[in-house]
Amino acid sequence: MKRFVLIEQLxxxxxxxxxxxxxxxxxxxxxxxxxTAEELVADVRAIEPSVARGTVYRVLILLHEAGVLEKHDFWxxxxxxxxxxxxxxxxxxxxxxxxxxxxxxxxxxxxxQEEVVKQHGYQLLSHTHKLxxxxxxxxxxxxxxxxxxxxxxxxxxxA
Amino acid sequence: MKRFVLIEQLxxxxxxxxxxxxxxxxxxxxxxxxxTAEELVADVRAIEPSVARGTVYRVLILLHEAGVLEKHDFWxxxxxxxxxxxxxxxxxxxxxxxxxxxxxxxxxxxxxQEEVVKQHGYQLLSHTHKLxxxxxxxxxxxxxxxxxxxxxxxxxxxA
DNA sequence: TTCGCTGCAAAGCTTTTGCAGTGGT
DNA sequence: ACCACTGCAAAAGCTTTGCAGCGAA
Numbered sequence: 001m002k003r004f005v006l007i008e009q010l011x012x013x014x015x016x017x018x019x020x021x022x023x024x025x026x027x028x029x030x031x032x033x034x035x036t037a038e039e040l041v042a043d044v045r046a047i048e049p050s051v052a053r054g055t056v057y058r059v060l061i062l063l064h065e066a067g068v069l070e071k072h073d074f075w076x077x078x079x080x081x082x083x084x085x086x087x088x089x090x091x092x093x094x095x096x097x098x099x100x101x102x103x104x105x106x107x108x109x110x111x112x113q114e115e116v117v118k119q120h121g122y123q124l125l126s127h128t129h130k131l132x133x134x135x136x137x138x139x140x141x142x143x144x145x146x147x148x149x150x151x152x153x154x155x156x157x158x159a
Numbered sequence: 160m161k162r163f164v165l166i167e168q169l170x171x172x173x174x175x176x177x178x179x180x181x182x183x184x185x186x187x188x189x190x191x192x193x194x195t196a197e198e199l200v201a202d203v204r205a206i207e208p209s210v211a212r213g214t215v216y217r218v219l220i221l222l223h224e225a226g227v228l229e230k231h232d233f234w235x236x237x238x239x240x241x242x243x244x245x246x247x248x249x250x251x252x253x254x255x256x257x258x259x260x261x262x263x264x265x266x267x268x269x270x271x272q273e274e275v276v277k278q279h280g281y282q283l284l285s286h287t288h289k290l291x292x293x294x295x296x297x298x299x300x301x302x303x304x305x306x307x308x309x310x311x312x313x314x315x316x317x318a
Numbered sequence: 319t320t321c322g323c324t325g326c327a328a329a330g331c332t333t334t335t336g337c338a339g340t341g342g343t
Numbered sequence: 344a345c346c347a348c349t350g351c352a353a354a355a356g357c358t359t360t361g362c363a364g365c366g367a368a
Binding site: 176177178179195196197212213216217219237238 | 331332333334342
């Protein structure tokens, strides 16, 4: 079953109307690993130029409230969004100096999470785990000389 | 040893000048559990009205790059900042519907983190772990009827 | 038919930045 | 005495919102 179908069902079950625009935004969002809000707007408009910026942002909020969208603020540039539903969770390790981001998976965390959440009577929908530190290179570089606004370098670690 | 003294030393070691303004901002930041950037600006200005907004924001970036400041974006309202240095780490459980936030600690995570970070040659500075879900109340409430923009309710869980 | 959703465009908020002057080291 | 840092204020950047008309259920 396609991910976007399940997500659309999820929204429908919440009593949310599935308009043409919403379907399109959801499908484009699901098709990317990461995206900024403006990237998604551009992507959607490449297909249907009439879709308003506000509509895209409103869908992002819906997806967040449905628990299938995460927002990552990495301080360098605008926040990144990511549809987590139906994907293996992965977490992030970021260098606070140069902004490099490494993604990784750690299955042992999953069990602990369930425990904690149940203790508080919550129903778990998604999670983010970020580690901040200095990458090998930046540990050996004079901080004053370090490149400040780098491009977002993402190493994918696929299961 | 006071936390702000250690942080000031940390900045000094990076070759950053300790101005009167920076010392003040650091000390006020450390004195709060959580704060928004604007709250910190107001707090600092209550003591020294001449301090510019830009200066406060610039200190936040320095603290982030030193790995002692975390930024939490909870989608409801502006992001919260938190000085993590010298504190027991705590993580967050958030209701995506009403925005309630519960803080908790989970010592068993710490060991796993160190492992992962070393694998990638990183030096760990701090971390954030957020779990998103539905709180007990919102699980039983019609989503359409749910209160959208709630106040930030934080339950402190102290060790 | 109803009322939630959309497009449009402006407003809102947080954060960043350029520049001339100031102050830490 | 350098040159990093500050205050100021404007600009930038991302996101939200009001409203009139539209369309999903």
